Amino acid sequence: MAERLGTHLGYRVTSREALLADAAALFDASEEELESALLHRPGFLERRRLGRLHYIRCLEAALAKAAQGDSLVYHGQAGQLLLQGVPHHLRVLVVADMEYRIAAARDRDHVSRRRAIRWIKEADKARDEWVRRIYGVDRDDLTTYDIVVNLQEVPIPNACAIISQMVESDFPTTSESQEIMDNLVLASEVRARIGLDEAIVDDKLEVAASHGRVTVSGKARTRRQARRVEELVRQIPGVVGVECHAGV
Numbered sequence: 001m002a003e004r005l006g007t008h009l010g011y012r013v014t015s016r017e018a019l020l021a022d023a024a025a026l027f028d029a030s031e032e033e034l035e036s037a038l039l040h041r042p043g044f045l046e047r048r049r050l051g052r053l054h055y056i057r058c059l060e061a062a063l064a065k066a067a068q069g070d071s072l073v074y075h076g077q078a079g080q081l082l083l084q085g086v087p088h089h090l091r092v093l094v095v096a097d098m099e100y101r102i103a104a105a106r107d108r109d110h111v112s113r114r115r116a117i118r119w120i121k122e123a124d125k126a127r128d129e130w131v132r133r134i135y136g137v138d139r140d141d142l143t144t145y146d147i148v149v150n151l152q153e154v155p156i157p158n159a160c161a162i163i164s165q166m167v168e169s170d171f172p173t174t175s176e177s178q179e180i181m182d183n184l185v186l187a188s189e190v191r192a193r194i195g196l197d198e199a200i201v202d203d204k205l206e207v208a209a210s211h212g213r214v215t216v217s218g219k220a221r222t223r224r225q226a227r228r229v230e231e232l233v234r235q236i237p238g239v240v241g242v243e244c245h246a247g248v
Contacts, residue, residue, distance in 0.1 A: 001094060001149075001156050002075035008160045009073070009167065014066055016076025023055075023062035027192060034058060038077060039126065054195035056082075056134055061188035068185045070173050077127060080144050081135050086184060087177040090167055093145040094159075096152045146171075183209045186238050190214055197232055200225050205246060212240035220246040 006013035014022075020038070024031040037055035063082045066072060067089070074083075080091035096104075098120070105116040131139040142148060147166065149159045173181075187209035194200055194207070194216075204219040214233050220226040230244040 005160045006073045011071040013073045023058045027058045057192040061192040064185045064188045088173045090171045091145045093148045215243045217245045
């Protein structure tokens with residue numbers, strides 16, 4: 001459906017797998033570690049000192065950067081949550097009943113019905129837990145979406161036509177919404193790079209950006225870390241000024 005929608009709109013199409021590769025290249029991070037953070041595999045926190053949230057910030061920044069130029073269809077886990085607060089971002093939930101999903105899984109992976117059912121249930125459970133722990137919401141919370149498409153009842157061509165019309169009439173990119181997008185791109189990159197700096201414990205820091213000026217607030221563990229945050233942010237391309245209000 002995403003591929004067909006991209007063709008219908010003339011948009012670029014990117015997937016979760018492509019996003020992982022982009023984030024790995026952008027932040028010189030391990031694609032395996034990024035994927036582990038996105039899937040929340042058991043034992044990840046015990047094996048990695050940085051923790052999964054830092055890698056989630058990298059994925060958020062990579063998706064924001066990909067979407068900055070507009071005309072993008074992204075399909076993958078938590079797309080409605082990885083890119084938040086942008087008015088021209090249309091969030092679509094695609095659903096189908098179990099029989100439809102089983103048939104699709106068997107056709108795609110050439111597995112038995114029993115294995116397809118087991119995979120679907122395990123994947124749903126893991127995704128539910130991941131969204132709840134990372135973002136504090138239920139994955140099936142319909143208020144986090146703008147439209148729900150039931151593929152069992154609505155053929156893919158019809159769904160693409162409906163979504164395309166919504167994009168063009170109700171979710172246009174304006175100068176104001178593009179400014180929000182540009183600010184999000186810079187803020188998310190700054191947040192990711194702070195998280196990846198091993199000299200900073202950043203669990204209580206928040207980042208905002210406006211026209212190249214970055215504001216860091218919250219709490220740092222030590223005064224040295226607060227100074228390190230400011231030094232790091234000043235070195236990031238696109239930053240024209242820094243205000244660090246991080247207490248200790």
